[in-house]
Amino acid sequence: TTAPPADPDAEIKIRKKRAPALKLDETLLLSPAGIPKLRSYARSSTHLKFKGKGHEFSDMGRLLNMYQLWLDDMYPKAKFRDGLAMVEKVGHGKRMAVTRRAWMEGSKPGRGEE
Amino acid sequence: MEEVWEKSQTVDPEVRAYVYSLVNAVGGSSTYDDTYQVGDDAYAALQDILRWLRLYDEKLNRFDVKRCLAEANLVQGDLLEILALWPEEAQNHTLKSKLALACLQLLVPLTWPPELEDDKTTVNHHRHLPYLQLAQVGYKRAVLHYEHAKILRTAVRIGLPSMVQPRRERSNRDEGIVKLVLYLFRNMAMITQPQMLPAQGDENEVSRSATIDAFSEQDVFTLLLTVGSGANDEFQDQDVILLEILFHLLKGVDAKKLFMEQQQMQHEETNELRTLMQKEKAMHKSYNRHAPSRHNRFGSMLWVKREDQKMSTVTGQASIVDGDATLLQMDHSKRWNKPKYRGKQTAQTSEQADFGEKVELDESARKHLRSFVEDFLDSGFNPLFSSLRKAIERETDRVGEVHKRQYFYLINWFLAAENARHSEAPTENVSQDNTFAYVAAVLDQETFVLLNRHMQRSLDEKSWVDLQATLLAFTQILLTVQTMAKSKDEDDQEIAENIQNRIFYEEATHDRIVQILRGYTNQGLAYLDAVTECVHVFVRMLERYSKQNADLHIRSKRRARRKSKKSQTGAAPSNTDENDPENEAAEEDDEREAHTTVSERKFDFARFSAKFLSQTCVNTFFALLHFHADLTPDQLKRCHRYFYRLAFKHDLVLLLFRIDILLLLHRMIKGPGGLSPEVEGFKEWEQLVQQVFRRCVKWTEKPTGDGTAWREMCVVEMLFSKVPNTIYYLQNGYERVVERR
Numbered sequence: 019t020t021a022p023p024a025d026p027d028a029e030i031k032i033r034k035k036r037a038p039a040l041k042l043d044e045t046l047l048l049s050p051a052g053i054p055k056l057r058s059y060a061r062s063s064t065h066l067k068f069k070g071k072g073h074e075f076s077d078m079g080r081l082l083n084m085y086q087l088w089l090d091d092m093y094p095k096a097k098f099r100d101g102l103a104m105v106e107k108v109g110h111g112k113r114m115a116v117t118r119r120a121w122m123e124g125s126k127p128g129r130g131e132e
Numbered sequence: 133m134e135e136v137w138e139k140s141q142t143v144d145p146e147v148r149a150y151v152y153s154l155v156n157a158v159g160g161s162s163t164y165d166d167t168y169q170v171g172d173d174a175y176a177a178l179q180d181i182l183r184w185l186r187l188y189d190e191k192l193n194r195f196d197v198k199r200c201l202a203e204a205n206l207v208q209g210d211l212l213e214i215l216a217l218w219p220e221e222a223q224n225h226t227l228k229s230k231l232a233l234a235c236l237q238l239l240v241p242l243t244w245p246p247e248l249e250d251d252k253t254t255v256n257h258h259r260h261l262p263y264l265q266l267a268q269v270g271y272k273r274a275v276l277h278y279e280h281a282k283i284l285r286t287a288v289r290i291g292l293p294s295m296v297q298p299r300r301e302r303s304n305r306d307e308g309i310v311k312l313v314l315y316l317f318r319n320m321a322m323i324t325q326p327q328m329l330p331a332q333g334d335e336n337e338v339s340r341s342a343t344i345d346a347f348s349e350q351d352v353f354t355l356l357l358t359v360g361s362g363a364n365d366e367f368q369d370q371d372v373i374l375l376e377i378l379f380h381l382l383k384g385v386d387a388k389k390l391f392m393e394q395q396q397m398q399h400e401e402t403n404e405l406r407t408l409m410q411k412e413k414a415m416h417k418s419y420n421r422h423a424p425s426r427h428n429r430f431g432s433m434l435w436v437k438r439e440d441q442k443m444s445t446v447t448g449q450a451s452i453v454d455g456d457a458t459l460l461q462m463d464h465s466k467r468w469n470k471p472k473y474r475g476k477q478t479a480q481t482s483e484q485a486d487f488g489e490k491v492e493l494d495e496s497a498r499k500h501l502r503s504f505v506e507d508f509l510d511s512g513f514n515p516l517f518s519s520l521r522k523a524i525e526r527e528t529d530r531v532g533e534v535h536k537r538q539y540f541y542l543i544n545w546f547l548a549a550e551n552a553r554h555s556e557a558p559t560e561n562v563s564q565d566n567t568f569a570y571v572a573a574v575l576d577q578e579t580f581v582l583l584n585r586h587m588q589r590s591l592d593e594k595s596w597v598d599l600q601a602t603l604l605a606f607t608q609i610l611l612t613v614q615t616m617a618k619s620k621d622e623d624d625q626e627i628a629e630n631i632q633n634r635i636f637y638e639e640a641t642h643d644r645i646v647q648i649l650r651g652y653t654n655q656g657l658a659y660l661d662a663v664t665e666c667v668h669v670f671v672r673m674l675e676r677y678s679k680q681n682a683d684l685h686i687r688s689k690r691r692a693r694r695k696s697k698k699s700q701t702g703a704a705p706s707n708t709d710e711n712d713p714e715n716e717a718a719e720e721d722d723e724r725e726a727h728t729t730v731s732e733r734k735f736d737f738a739r740f741s742a743k744f745l746s747q748t749c750v751n752t753f754f755a756l757l758h759f760h761a762d763l764t765p766d767q768l769k770r771c772h773r774y775f776y777r778l779a780f781k782h783d784l785v786l787l788l789f790r791i792d793i794l795l796l797l798h799r800m801i802k803g804p805g806g807l808s809p810e811v812e813g814f815k816e817w818e819q820l821v822q823q824v825f826r827r828c829v830k831w832t833e834k835p836t837g838d839g840t841a842w843r844e845m846c847v848v849e850m851l852f853s854k855v856p857n858t859i860y861y862l863q864n865g866y867e868r869v870v871e872r873r
Contacts, residue, residue, distance in 0.1 A: 053851075057844040066843065068833065074825035078798055079456060085791050085851075086459055087438065098463050100470035102792040102851070109852035121848055122858060125841040126866075 042093050042104045044113045051092045059084060142259060143196045147188065151200040154181050158210045168213040170231065178234040181206070185241055193252065195260035198242065202267035207242060208274045211235040216281035223289065232290055233309065240312055243271050243319035265326045272323040273337045276346040284320070284350035287313050291355070299366050307369065314359070314373040317352055321380035341497035344381065348500035357504070360512025363519040371519045372530045379538040381501075384491035387548040390502050391556045394495065407811070411761075414808030422450050422457055422804060436462075460804065473654050487541055487601075488658030505549055513546060514573040521579055536586060537601045543574050544604035547612050554615065568616050568624055575609065575631060583609075584641060591648060596655045599648065600662045607666045610635070610673055632677055639688040642740060645670055650748040652755060660756045661767065668770045671744060675737060684735040745778050747853045750787050760800055765812040772816055779820070785827050786863050791850050794828065797821045834865055 040046065047053055059065040065084055068077045089101040096104060108114060157177040159170040171177060181201070189197045201207075214235050218228040246264060248257060275283045291313035294306035302310075321343055325335045336342065347353050356374060363371045392400060424430065426449060434452055436444045444462060451458040493501065520539055523531050550571050573579075583602060590598035613635075617628035635641065649667050652660060678684055756763070757771050779785035788794070800806045801821050807814055832846040842865070849862060860868045 053848055056847050056851075060844040060847040061840045066832070066847070068829045070829065071826065074822045074829065075798065075802055077829055078794060078825045079802070082791070082795055082798060083456070083459055086463065090444075090462065091438075091442075095466070095468045096470065097466050097468075099792065099795065102795070103470065105851050106790070106792065106853060114852075115855065118848065118852070118855070119858075121845050122861065125845040 040093060040095070042096070042101070042108065044108055044111055046092065047105065047108055047114070048117065055092075056085075056088055059088070143199055147196055148200050151181070151184060151197055152204055154184070155201065155204040155206050155210065158206070159214065161209075161213070168217065170214060170217065174214070175227075175231055175234055178231070178238060182234070182237055182241075185238075193254065194256045195246075195264060196256070198264055199260045201242065202264060207239065207271045211239055212274060212278050212281075212283060215283055215286045216278070218286060218289075219281075220289070229290070232286060236287060236290055236312055236316065239271075239275075240315050240319065243268055243275075243316065243323065245319065245322050262326075262329055266329055266332075268323050269325055269332075269338055272320055273334065275320060276342055277337060282350045284317070284346060284352050287316050288351055288355050295358070299368070310367075310370060311373065313355075314370055314377065317347070317356070318373055318377045318380065321347075321377050340381070340385070340491050341494045344493065344497040344501050347381075348504065353500070353504045353507075357507055357512055360508055360516045363512065363516040368519060369530065371516055371523060372535055374516060375520060375535060375538055375542065378542055379487075382505075382545050383487040383541065384489050385493060385501070385545075386490065387545055388552045390493075390498060390505065390549065391552040393556075397498075407765075410808055410810045414810070415805075418803045418805060422454075422460075424449055434458075488656075505546075506553065509546065509550055509553070509570050513570060517543070517546075518573040521573070521582060525578070525582060533598075537598050540583070540586070540598075540601040540605040543579075544601070544608040547571060547574070547605075547608040551608075551612060551615060568612070568619070568627070571612065574605075575612070575627075577634065580634065584638075584644075588644060591644065591651070596659055600655075600659045603648070603662045603666045607662070607669050610669050614673060632673075636674060636677060636684065636735070637687055639686045642674075642686075642743070646743045646749070649744065649752055650746065652752040657756075657759055657762070660752070660759075664753060664756050664767075664770055664774075667744060668773065671741060672773075674740065678735055678737040686735045741777070742782065745782055745784055745787070746856075747787055750778065750793075754793060754796065757796060757800070760807060761805065768807075768811075768813055768817070772813065772820060775824075776820060779824060779827075783863070784859075785824060786831070786854060786859060788824055789828050789831065789846075789850055790853065794825070794850075797824060 066081070070077070085102075086098045089096070089098060089105070093101055093104075109118070154177050157171050158174050158181075159168060161168050181197075184197045185201075189195060212235075214231050218225070218232045222228055245268075246257075246261060248261070291310050294302065294309040297306055323338065325331050325338060347356075356377065359367045359370055359374050363374065367374075389397065389400065430449060431447070432449045432452060433445060433447045436446060436458060438444060446458050446461050446465075448461060451461050517539075520535075524536055524539060550567070554567055568575075583605060587599065587602040587606065590596075590602060613628050613631050616624050617632070619625060619628075645667060649663055652663060753771055753774050756767070760768065763771075775788070779788060788797075798821070801818055807817060832843055834842055854862060
């Protein structure tokens with residue numbers, strides 16, 4: 019029943035700590051891979067190009083694909099629909115509300131880029 | 133043999149021995165011809181068995197004796213045989229009628245559906261329950277299809293002498309016998325093959341159709357009609373049992389189909405089959421579009437280049453040419469799922485109380501049931517339902533929680549049936565007599581009060597099934613009133629006008645419906661269907677009604693902040709008798725009243741319908757639309773109307789600019805798994821979705837502000853539900869200008 023004496027020379031195994039699982043929360047959404055990236059898509063003209071009248075479905079299809087790839091980059095674990103629901107839920111938080119409000123203020127004419 | 137019984141400890145061997153010996157003493161079949169011989173002391177033996185049931189099973193809260201009786205084949209082997217020995221000619225034979233009653237007394241508890249309350253169930257119950265449920269199915273089959281005699285008819289005969297007595301002169305014993313007979317019919321209607329247990333392959337013999345056929349052939353329906361039409365006076369105490377019987381006979385039956393002629397019915401069914409086959413074809417088509425064109429080990433693999441030098445790999449040939457298929461494949465290959473809600477609401481309600489499921493009847497059963505329902509509407513509906521309403525209002529002992537639900541469900545069912553009959557035969561009895569008088573008992577003010585109160589209560593208590601039943605009843609009442617208003621008879625029109633006035637006068641009703649619509653979370657498709665239909669009918673009717681009557685007033689509750697004033701004035705007297713509880717209670721009431729005063733104001737339809745167009749309401753309708761593959765054309769149309777109203781009549785299309793909603797709309801039209809182009813109303817949907825998409829694109833490209841800030845904001849806002857006070861800005865690109873004086 020006695021435990022074997024500890025060998026002082028034995029190598030101490032250091033187990034690598036697993037990185038905590040990525041959580042879809044406000045921090046992630048506001049990190050560079052999150053909404054800021056999406057906003058940069060909207061700035062560049064390559065991502066958000068609409069053909070306009072007569073092409074509604076293909077336009078929307080492209081828009082949806084853009085969101086899908088963005089979500090996959092940010093939070094690869096979730097399927098598109100699940101991910102969207104989770105993002106939507108995070109949007110109810112206080113911090114998100116404040117940030118959204120600020121973005122909205124920024125889009126008002128005359129106050130755009132400072 | 134004995135060892136087996138002792139080893140398997142299902143039942144105490146001594147109990148089993150006693151019960152078996154009693155069953156043996158009841159009687160037995162002859163060995164050389166097939167006649168049944170009643171035992172010398174059969175009556176005493178039957179009484180003893182009953183005593184065992186009461187004093188052992190019920191007192192100790194066990195199922196042991198029932199189990200033994202099921203194993204000993206008492207019902208099929210003895211009870212039915214004895215009942216068959218009592219022929220119609222020997223109605224007055226005392227011993228035989230006595231024996232028959234004793235059999236009935238045993239049959240009822242044996243077929244009684246086992247109700248398990250959570251806190252009282254024991255291991256013993258769970259051990260015996262499946263066996264007993266299957267045994268009951270066997271009992272039902274035996275009773276309905278017994279070949280030598282009509283068992284149900286014999287039961288009717290047992291009840292008749294007691295029923296003939298006027299109510300005042302009926303003894304307790306007589307009342308008991310009538311109840312016993314009715315409970316037997318209830319049990320027969322209620323027993324179904326449990327879904328979780330293996331069937332013996334003859335469900336048809338215990339199906340609803342078989343029950344209805346047997347009830348019709350063996351004169352049970354006639355008895356029910358008698359009881360129903362006498363529910364006001366002669367059979368007051370039996371109304372609740374009759375309610376149960378009707379509920380279990382009618383739940384899930386389509387009232388509209390019941391009143392179709394056979395040819396029309398066949399036509400309808402062909403149509404149904406056609407739409408189903410269309411659906412299937414569309415499903416295959418959408419699958420084939422993405423299906424591999426070569427064998428499954430062909431093994432093509434491709435990568436998707438993404439930005440920042442990232443690559444994703446996807447397998448399968450379908451992805452090579454089709455970009456959307458690639459993304460779809462990427463999505464499908466993910467294995468993680470968002471944890472689903474697992475709460476109380478997803479728990480299965482008991483099979484027998486459920487009324488969401490559809491039941492199909494065969495031709496003969498349909499005919500029998502139809503004639504019964506017609507007779508019942510003509511004679512029994514009003515007495516029964518007014519008697520029930522009174523019983524519920526008085527909170528009589530015989531009314532349980534379940535019965536209220538059944539009451540409202542049946543209101544819905546019979547009104548639908550009356551409607552179907554009315555529209556089916558418009559030429560026959562038009563204007564001769566007032567057909568709406570047949571259902572007048574549920575269109576009076578008292579019923580509305582009860583309905584409203586019950587709806588509010590089940591909403592407060594979150595008992596969704598009850599709420600669903602009240603919603604169904606409310607919807608059907610609205611529809612009935614609607615057809616009444618269209619009637620040529622002036623009296624009908626006037627009555628309808630009055631009822632509509634009453635319904636729409638109370639703003640509390642309007643607010644409650646909104647609250648219910650907003651409160652949807654996880655209650656399932658049947659509930660969702662009831663809620664959205666109610667809203668649909670209600671809003672459309674109010675719209676029409678407010679157009680006709682320009683100066684409509686409603687009674688609304690206003691909050692008045694008079695509390696501070698009250699406390700100031702009330703300060704002086706309250707000093708004198710501070711501790712008087714009565715006074716305090718009165719003060720509380722005063723306070724409550726001070727907060728809400730009732731005032732009348734002009735009804736404003738725009739304001740009213742705007743209440744139904746909040747984001748939460750939209751979410752509820754989208755929850756319904758998520759089931760689009762299973763929805764009927766009617767339900768799809770309902771959704772379409774709602775979104776059309778939202779997007780184009782009220783200009784709130786902004787609420788639809790959310791990626792998950794857009795995704796669903798896109799999938800519905802373009803697939804995979806979308807609506808079939810042949811389905812009714814597909815064109816309208818396509819147009820609607822196209823318009824929504826066009827507006828969405830326009831919205832993001834609105835030329836406001838400097839640079840791309842507007843677009844950036846749009847892209848973000850499309851992820852989330854919109855906050856109410858920013859909606860105006862998002863729609864227009866500028867804040868609302870509020871004039872200040």
